Amino acid sequence: MLSKPQNCLETVGPVQQRIRAAALASGRNVDCVTLVAVSKTQPAEAIEAAAHAGIEHFGENYLQEALPKIEALAPLELTWHFIGQIQANKTRPIAESFAWVHGVDRLKIAQRLSEQRPFHAAPLNLCIQVNIGGENTKGGAQPDDLPGLVTAIRALPRLQLRGLMCIPPEETEPDRQRHWFRAMRRLYDALNESGAQFDTLSMGMSGDFEVAIEEGATLVRIGSAIFGPRPQKPA
């Protein structure tokens, strides 16, 4: 599979252009925005094509699906981000196979990841997921719980707490999208003012990444704009 490069994905260049334009438009340095290509449901071949088009960071939601792809693509030395919901009994393979985890919203999960991170690996990079819209259907810590959670996670030895992540309520109006991203930015800044030392604000997907960048995202997670529409998962 790794013997010859696939055709480079033609969608990668235009997405990178849009990231650059959004960064420039808001007076930010484009080097401060990391593109994570969300490759859930995509075969290893598609990931390889995106890698050959210049992408280094990939995001996966489902462990069962991700592990064989990570193994098959190991020679490419990609950086893997776990962006899905984390069950407490699945933390070990996540701690072993990923460089980043974005969906942590409870101390218990962070403690397990820290205990299970292999000693030969660098500390696991972590973002706390925030339920910024207060939605019952979504995971994420409540904003009021963040200061305590940040302090507790920062004390764990095998983790590097990098910042905050959110999946905001679905909005079609850019002004409504902006509202949630701006609220995240305020939390991020407030925690940094009290010593959190965050450098990562993980927000923005295919439908809203430009607004997210304008509001301060340092990492965007983009799936369908790069790989095309995903097959519907059976309900």
Ligand SMILES: *Cc1c(COP(=O)(O)O)cnc(C)c1O
């Ligand atoms: C699927 C997913 C994305 C990417 O979504 P697109 O709309 O395809 O860009 C980003 N973040 C998370 C947490 C996801 O589950």
